[in-house]
Amino acid sequence: MKSVKVSAEIEYEVQIGTPWREALSQAISSHDKALIIVPEFIESEFNLIELFSSDLKTSVFVTPAGEDAKTIDVANRIWEELGRIDLGRKDCIIGFGGGSTTDLAGFVAASWLRGVKWYALATTLAGMVDAAVGGKTGINTKAGKNLVGAFHSPHVVYIDPTLLNTLSDRDFAAGLAEVIKCGYIADPSILEDLRNHPSLQGVRSIAGDLIEKSVKVKAHVVSQDFTESGLREILNYGHTCGHAIEKLSGYTLRHGEAVAIGLVFASYLSEAALNLNPAVTSELITILTGYGLPTRIDSSKYPWESISALMLGDKKSRSGVLRFIGVRNLGEPDWVTGPDASILVSIYERMAQ
Ligand SMILES: NC(=O)c1ccc[n+]([C@@H]2O[C@H](COP(=O)([O-])OP(=O)(O)OC[C@H]3O[C@@H](n4cnc5c(N)ncnc54)[C@H](O)[C@@H]3O)[C@@H](O)[C@H]2O)c1
Ligand SMILES: [Zn+2]
Known part of the structure; x- marks a missing residue:
């Protein structure tokens, strides 16, 4: 078992390699009562x-x-269940599932009795390297995705990579987009691993190592900036354009698929604004394509006007000025603030199909 420490509003551990049954009994045995939340x-x-x-x-x-x-509605049914079983301050909630489950479990734990302990037992790659680590919890409402939530770190995050055996290639690849992102913003050795394992089948065999490296990147960033006032924003590399595409797709694209497109956009922008070597973008496209992730923008579905309007609404943009995360070099992120509209349009045109 590998362990990575996160220091947020509490200190907690991400355990990589603890079998899921052992993880459940470890969490349950430290409390009088537990509620496990699982998807069907x-x-x-x-x-x-x-x-x-x-x-x-x-x-x-x-x-x-x-x-x-x-x-x-689901959160409300869980609150009712917590009342029925009389779950108290010393008890715990366990979210055993993908990012949707751990976001929900963490949110219910944050709100029940103004905060009870919770554990994340992640079952998707996206959940393991991203959603379960970092303390952001939440639900979706009519106002939008993830707008209602709380910062409430889990007590322990458990990762059992064998759970990925049942995950579809599509979901595995979508989770890889976040791993790839970590390679560009912080740990280029991830890219070396990916170069050596260019197919999905091959990369599945090194999932444990990639998870550990990506969790270390997220843990380091979150430990320095828990509430996203500065450094944490580097985790949004590829997400400004990615979120816009994800929303325009009506969430038919997986988050990671939209992020893959966003990574290519951010890489071209880094070439223009931060002098990134164009060979880096070419290799990024090769890596993403190898895993079946999209790298082009379908202009009939995603017109530039709609993408740019949504990007202006991104939380990083301020007073109508677009702000992106870019990279100067592998592992060297930097801000790109207020890039010329003509640069953005030419990147879009280059990526359009
Ligand atoms: N809190 C954060 O910081 C953060 C970060 C990134 C994403 N998220 C959230 O995470 C969610 C996406 O998470 P996700 O991609 O893990 O999807 P998900 O949790 O919605 O799971 C996708 C599907 O896979 C199924 N599934 C789960 N584990 C499986 C397994 N081992 N084998 C086969 N099927 C399995 C689920 O039942 C579900 O149908 C979004 O709601 C997003 O907002 C949160
Ligand atoms: Zn993401």
Whole structure:
């Protein structure tokens, strides 16, 4: 088992390699009572209700799959369940699933009794390298995705890479986009690993190492800037354009697929504004393509006017001035503030198909 420390509003550990059953019993044994929140898929795969049927101190709450779990209705049903089982301040909540599940579990834990302990047991690559680590929790509302939430760090994050065996290639590749991002903003050795494993099948065999490296990047950044007032924004490399594309797709693209396109956009912008060597962008495109991730923009679905309007609404942009994260070199992120509109349009045209 590998361990990475995160120092946020509390200090906590990310354990990589603890088998999921052991992780659950470790978390449960430190408390009088526990509620495990799982999506349907994990419940049908592991039969947790049956597994804990004779354990009076552990309850299991099954949610709908994916984003359908991150709603106020589901949160409300969980609050009702917490009331029914009388979960107290010394008890805990466990989110066992992908990013949707850990976002929801963390949010419910932040709000129940003004904050109870919670554990994240991540089951998707995106969850392992990103969502479960960092303390951001939340749900979606009519006003938008992730607008209601809280900073509330988990007590321990457990990562069992064997859980990825059932994850589809599409979801695995989408999670890889965040791993690739970590390579460009902080740890170029990740890119070396990817160069040596250019296919999805090959890269799955080194998932544990890539997870450890990516978690270290996120843990380091979050430990220095928990509430996103500065450094943490480097984690948004590729996300300014990526978020716009994700939203315009009506969330039919996976987050990581939209981020893949955003990474290419940010890399071209880095060439123009920060003198990044163009060979870096060419290699990025080769890496992403190898994993089946998109690198071009379908201009019939994603017109420039819509992308640019959404990018101006990005939280990094201030008073109508676009702000991006770029990279000067591998592992050297920097701000790109107020780039010329003509530069952005020419990048879009280059990427359009
Ligand atoms: N809090 C943060 O900092 C942060 C960061 C990034 C993303 N997120 C959030 O994470 C969510 C996306 O997370 P995600 O990509 O993990 O998706 P997800 O949690 O929605 O899971 C995707 C699908 O995969 C299924 N699944 C989960 N584990 C599986 C496994 N091992 N094998 C097969 N299927 C499995 C799920 O049931 C679901 O249907 C979004 O809601 C996003 O907003 C949060
Ligand atoms: Zn992301």
